[in-house]
Amino acid sequence: MQKNNVLLYGANGYTGELIARYAREYNLQPILAGRNEAKIAALANQYQLPYRIFSLDDATVLHQQLADVQLVIHAAGPFSLTAKQMIEACIATQTHYIDINGDIPVFEFIKQYDTAAKQANVMLLPGAGFDVIPTDCIALRLKNELPDATHLQLAFISSGGGLSHGTATTMIQRIGEKALVRSNHQLVQKPFGHKGMWLNAAGQKRFVMSLQWGDISTAHHTTGIPNIEVFTGMKPTVYRLLKFQFLFNWLLRTSFIRKRLQQRIDAAPAGPTDEQRSKSNTFIWGKVWNAKAEERTASLQCGNGYSVTAWGCLHIALQIVQGKFKAGYQTPASVYGETLIFQLPDSKKIS
8 A cells, every 4th residue: 555645643633723724835635633523524624634533542443544644743642641652553554753742751752662663764753843843953053063062051932822722731741740951961850940040032131941841852862962951931020939839849749730720721712813823933042062161052033833833843744755754763953954943934043
C-alpha cells in the first residue's frame, strides 16, 4: 500500500482546528482524525477534508489506520497519556511523527525511541510548534556563534492571546510540582520561579521569571550546552507572590484542587479568538556564555504562539512530504536549521 497521506490526529482540539484550517496554504490535505465523530465530521465538512474515527487504545486498529499514512501530526494531548501509543504505532508502520508537545518528561520519553526510529527510517520530531521552534532556533544560532558555550538562557514574552484548553490542562497536571532546569547535562529540580531578572525586550524593560519549558530538554539535544534555563514574562508583583507557593504545593497537588481548576478551564472559551491571535506577538531572547565569560545574545519576534504552532507543524509536514527529514529523534532546529523560524509568517530578527 502506498504511504502518501498526512494524518492529523486530535483535529477537533483548538490547535488541531487551526492546523486543519491553514493546511491548504501549504498544499496539504490532511486526513482529520480523532475519537469524537460528531466534531471531526463537522470539521471535515467545513474544510472539505477526509476524516477517520478511531481511538489510540487498540494497537491493531491503530496500525491499520496508519498503513497508508506517511506522516502523523499528533495534536491530541495531554501527550503524557497519548504519545506512547502513537509513537509505537508510527515506528511499527514506518510512519513519520511530529507533535505539538511542550512537556519535558514527554520529550525525554520520546528520546528513548531514537534507535528504533532510525531502524525504521522514520523521524520523531516532537515540539513542532511554538514550543519549541523559535527558542530552538535561537539556541542553535547562539551555539553556532559561541561553540564552546557552557550556559544557555532563553526567554519568551507574549503580548495578548491566551491559553487553549489543552495547554491549560497540561499545566494543571504540573501545578504544585517543582520545576526542572538543566545543570551539568542533568535534569535538576528547582522551586517554581526560583529566579527572576530584567531584560531589554526590543527597547522595553521587561521582567522575566524562570519556568519549566520544553527547551530544558530539546535545546540540550540541539546544542549540547550543559546548563540551560528558560524564562517567561511576568509581573514582578506576581513573581514575589509565587515565592511563597512552596507553602501550598501540597494543596495544589490534591485531586480536589486540580479537578476544580479543570472545571474552570472546561467552562472557558477553547482558546484565543482569531482577533486576539492577530493582535498578539512574542518576543524571543537568548544568551550564552562560556568558561572565559565570553557571551553572545540574540532576539527575534514571532507571531502568537498558537499561530506559530499551526504554521510550524504544517511547514515541517511539507518538508517531510517532500523527503526532507532525518531519521531518529530530532528537534526542529537540529533538522531544519537556525533560520527555520523565519520561514514562518510574522517572524523577524531583532538582534
